[in-house]
Amino acid sequence: MKEKNQLDRDALELVAAMFKIFSDASRLEILQALKDGPSNVSELVDQLGMTQANVSKHLRIMYEAKIVSRKKEGTAVFYAISDDFVFPLCEMVCQKLNDDHQSQAELEFAI
């Protein structure tokens, strides 16, 4: 007797959309930076060397996906990781990558 815990297409679209958020290296860079604690946009721009518009765009995407939170302080806007599921999720992928090419460069994950 076969288990049928299958997701329908709409549910899979939601799951896929969530994975898509993490499928961009620049966004992962931002998340990695936020791992150390909240930062405002300017700090991220300086730290990561991306343009302000680009950082803002990525932050908006992650904010709408409820991956980061925002708090306005004066003219600055501070972003923080709002869901710690981010870290084990990335660690799992890193583990997989490590398993695949153990020989290759270190990927001891940290984000």
Next chain:
Amino acid sequence: MKEKNQLDRDALELVAAMFKIFSDASRLEILQALKDGPSNVSELVDQLGMTQANVSKHLRIMYEAKIVSRKKEGTAVFYAISDDFVFPLCEMVCQKLNDDHQSQAELEFAI
């Protein structure tokens, strides 16, 4: 004293590339189908209602990412999930989605 287990850009590109594989609902559908056991291309085509070319393309992408394995049997080619990290990974995302909009449709994950 701050921990610095940060990944460099190249490593993040690899992680992002892995997430990208999972960022498509059709590929998730295929993985969900393969959860019940290996299938050949034709079976997947029939079961999922996608075109043969499309299924083949997605399978190739996942095969190259070492997410599925392939075994030729006569003219048929059987694919199977080759790394069980797929399931907990998806479950984690589903859990997140459930947490976010608990009110909304069920996402008791299964893939």
Next chain:
DNA sequence: TTCTTATATAACTAAATGGTTGTTTAGCGA
């Protein structure tokens, strides 16, 4: 060999995406 079935692949199209540039909005200090 010829026919048929199974899979892969190539070429193409439409849509989505990341990044840039320029502009706009908002808050603060002089």
Next chain:
DNA sequence: TCGCTAAACAACCATTTAGTTATATAAGAA
């Protein structure tokens, strides 16, 4: 008020991507 700075946003471009159609390759059957 007038700057000045921070962040968001809009418009645009180049690239990527999913899917389709058509073709090629491969293996078995007649």
